[in-house]
Amino acid sequence: MNLNGITGQQQHHEDLSIHVHVIDDIEVFELTGSLDIATSPTVRAALTSASERGGHQLIVDLTQVDFLDSTGLGALIGGQRRAREFGGEVRLVAKEGQILRLLRITGLLKVFSVYPTLEDAVKNGQRVGDL
Amino acid sequence: MIDDVIAEGARACVVYRFALGGGDGKPWRERAGCATVRFDERGQIEEWREYEG
Numbered sequence: 035m036n037l038n039g040i041t042g043q044q045q046h047h048e049d050l051s052i053h054v055h056v057i058d059d060i061e062v063f064e065l066t067g068s069l070d071i072a073t074s075p076t077v078r079a080a081l082t083s084a085s086e087r088g089g090h091q092l093i094v095d096l097t098q099v100d101f102l103d104s105t106g107l108g109a110l111i112g113g114q115r116r117a118r119e120f121g122g123e124v125r126l127v128a129k130e131g132q133i134l135r136l137l138r139i140t141g142l143l144k145v146f147s148v149y150p151t152l153e154d155a156v157k158n159g160q161r162v163g164d165l
Numbered sequence: 166m167i168d169d170v171i172a173e174g175a176r177a178c179v180v181y182r183f184a185l186g187g188g189d190g191k192p193w194r195e196r197a198g199c200a201t202v203r204f205d206e207r208g209q210i211e212e213w214r215e216y217e218g
Contacts (some may be wrong), residue, residue: 104198112180118171139216
């Protein structure tokens, strides 16, 4: 599955769909479903591809993700590393719940800027605190 | 096997794979994990927080 150059379109893989669109020159990946061992390679490839195309700021919206395992976290971390290599950053959107709790307990709020809403992420506004 | 490392000052984030198994001729099973690590002023690991779910 190749997301090269795709914006405003929907991609489906197993139990995950990825809707990619652009807001204020920021590429936004809205994920719906499970980010796990089956689907994380697609997300990793999509983020890497976006960074290599010159997308400096990327947003991954996790508010519709219902399951996230260590391979999914690995995909997000790999995307962050790649983005930083190109001078960019991956921002996450996560609401209060299991996904945000996982980001907290793993210490990943130190690795990602996490925002409660997509609007906050686009505007680089209010971040989720590291409680 | 280490897949990714993000290092930032005294902190790092590591993504890795490892194998569990096998015993009694059973095949090894690959698992994935990630950990956030904090180092002390001597460069030694002060905190290792990992997730393998």
